[in-house]
Every structure is written in C-alpha cells, then in structure tokens.
Amino acid sequence: MPPLDDLLVSEEQDSNLTYFAFAKPLNGKPHKAEPALAPTKASIGEMPDVLAGRYRIERLLGAGGMGAVYRARDLLSEQFGDPDPYIALKILSEEFAESPDASALLYGEFALIRRLRHDNVLRLHSFEVDTDCQRAFITMELMRGLTLDKLLCERPLGLPWKELRDIALPLLDALAYAHARGVLHGDMKPSNVMLSEEGVRLFDFGLGQAEEGILPGLPHLSRDRFNAWTPGYAAPELLEGQPLSASADVYGVACVLYELAGGKHPFRRMSSVEARDGQLDRELHAPRNLPKHCWPALRTALAFDAAKRTITAAQLRDAMGATSSLLQRLRLRA
Numbered sequence: 001m002p003p004l005d006d007l008l009v010s011e012e013q014d015s016n017l018t019y020f021a022f023a024k025p026l027n028g029k030p031h032k033a034e035p036a037l038a039p040t041k042a043s044i045g046e047m048p049d050v051l052a053g054r055y056r057i058e059r060l061l062g063a064g065g066m067g068a069v070y071r072a073r074d075l076l077s078e079q080f081g082d083p084d085p086y087i088a089l090k091i092l093s094e095e096f097a098e099s100p101d102a103s104a105l106l107y108g109e110f111a112l113i114r115r116l117r118h119d120n121v122l123r124l125h126s127f128e129v130d131t132d133c134q135r136a137f138i139t140m141e142l143m144r145g146l147t148l149d150k151l152l153c154e155r156p157l158g159l160p161w162k163e164l165r166d167i168a169l170p171l172l173d174a175l176a177y178a179h180a181r182g183v184l185h186g187d188m189k190p191s192n193v194m195l196s197e198e199g200v201r202l203f204d205f206g207l208g209q210a211e212e213g214i215l216p217g218l219p220h221l222s223r224d225r226f227n228a229w230t231p232g233y234a235a236p237e238l239l240e241g242q243p244l245s246a247s248a249d250v251y252g253v254a255c256v257l258y259e260l261a262g263g264k265h266p267f268r269r270m271s272s273v274e275a276r277d278g279q280l281d282r283e284l285h286a287p288r289n290l291p292k293h294c295w296p297a298l299r300t301a302l303a304f305d306a307a308k309r310t311i312t313a314a315q316l317r318d319a320m321g322a323t324s325s326l327l328q329r330l331r332l333r334a
C-alpha cells in the first residue's frame, strides 16, 4: 500500500470544503480522483478480532459521535516481551465509516494531536488502515483512570481546592500549550479529560482544528457537517455559527473548572445561548471550593460575550496557580 501522505487528496463538495482520503495527488497538487480506499457500504467489513494483523481487540472503552475506542493488545510488542502491550484504538463506527471523508477526518485528528508533545495531552502512536475491513484507526496510549464526568458523579459536591488545583493547573497548562502550538480543542468538557494513573490527560480532539496555516500540506478539513458542539460547554458564538477559537476553548474549560469546584455547572447545564438570553450570569457566584483570588479570572473566562472573555488559557492557569498575597503573608509569618 502506498504511504498515506501520498494518498491524501481533496475534493470540493457543495459549498463546504470537504475532503476524501486516500487518492494520489498529481504533481503535489490535489486533484479529483477515485479514492483508492473510498469506503462504500459494500466495502466496509465487520470489525475483525485482530486489526491490521497486529492489534487484538479486547473490549470497548467508550463510544462517541464518530467512533468507538477499544482496549487492544499489540501482539507485536507482546511477542517481543513488552510487559505492557496494551493500547487504546480509535476506529470509526461502521455507520460513520461509510461517509466518504470520514477517514480523512480521523487522519486530521491524528495529524493535529501528533503536533502536541505534552505530559498532559494524550499521546498517539500511529494511524493505520486495516485493508481487509477497509477501516482507518488510530492507536494511542491506553489511559487508565476516570474521566472528569465520572469523577464528578463520585464527588457531587466538587473537589477541595488542593485536589482541584492538581487537576486545574495541568489541564490549563495542556490547553495553553495546545493553543501556543496553534491547536484548538473544540470540545472541552468533563468527559474529554481523564484523571489517569499517570496524571491529567486532555484528549478527544475530534472536533479540534489547527489555526490558519499551521498544518500546510494537509487538506483543510471541513468539520462543519460533523460539528456537534456540546451545548452546555460550547461558547455562545460557536452555537451561533462562529468559527472555533482559543477563546471558545477557554469558555469550555472554565465551565469544567467551575463544575469541579462546586459540583454544579455554572448555568444549570443550560446551553450557553439559553443561559445568556436568560441572563443567568447575573446570579453567577463563586463556586464553593474556589479561593476568592481565583474568581475574577474564572468569571472573565465564563463571559458569554467573546469580546469580554479577555483571558487566555495561560492567564487562567497563572491566576489559578497564584497564591493570594494574604495567604502568602500568613504562610511567611508561620
């Protein structure tokens, strides 16, 4: 099979720029061609027990909009005596895999996260295709732990500040880092952050995007048709059709942090547009476990109006990391 990078080509469809995977570019320029692996109803097979002759599927870890994530055993690493040959594998759902540009979207997700090397961002291993069942998949680090939505179920009153801080700082650091690398997450919410045995991990960049010009050479993937913003965490401007921005990620992460700090979503789980129209921000007050000195920053991050959300992920991290001067003074005296 030719290398995948040679196989990507774009094809304009309707008014949306959407792209097919797996067709050869001509003289480096994308052209319209029959996709070599364009999935069709007939060509997408049942999921085999072993993918690409190497990854034995063990169990389903989670399923979301686009696909499913399985725990798998890498038989090759196992053969070489690797004591921990387990990986996670994200594969498009059968239904979604039939969409002609689904594999390209999955590749886009892979290319995006591959740019990120940070302790608190999920690590990816490879992008592969099982030629028998004609399905693309990503292999990645297997996280063992709890996603923040599950953690919140166990801790309905939120976390004490010390514990909250240990999650907030690495999470904000991961987001600030991604933004500095030109990568927008697009789906900040508790179920996309894992408190794993090895620390906090930000993952699921399935709705993510690179800032303009960051991934040259890779077809610009239109995610418009697949955008399924999560209303309780998506900033109002996203729900109203504006493009994804770093500031929208800041709104989402601020909702997550607010919820962790008191067990309650800032706007009663309403969509941000409904909450804005109902002026719910007027009755917004600091969550119970958040120190006072962090509140102005978090409140700014929760602004409905993007123009008033004048704080970056890095600034929010710094605000959460700062100790209040009074606390500092007391500690110095002690």
Ligand SMILES: Nc1ncnc2c1ncn2[C@@H]1O[C@H](COP(=O)(O)OP(=O)(O)O)[C@@H](O)[C@H]1O
Binding pocket: 061, 062, 063, 064, 065, 066, 067, 068, 069, 088, 090, 122, 140, 141, 142, 143, 144, 147, 191, 192, 203, 204, 205, 206
């Ligand atoms: N690398 C991983 N290790 C362990 N579990 C994972 C991993 N990636 C995803 N999951 C589980 O699968 C679920 C869905 O994965 P996600 O990447 O969020 O896909 P979707 O786009 O379908 O939401 C997650 O909520 C999580 O529970």
Ligand SMILES: [Mg+2]
Binding pocket: 064, 191, 192, 204
């Ligand atoms: Mg998800």
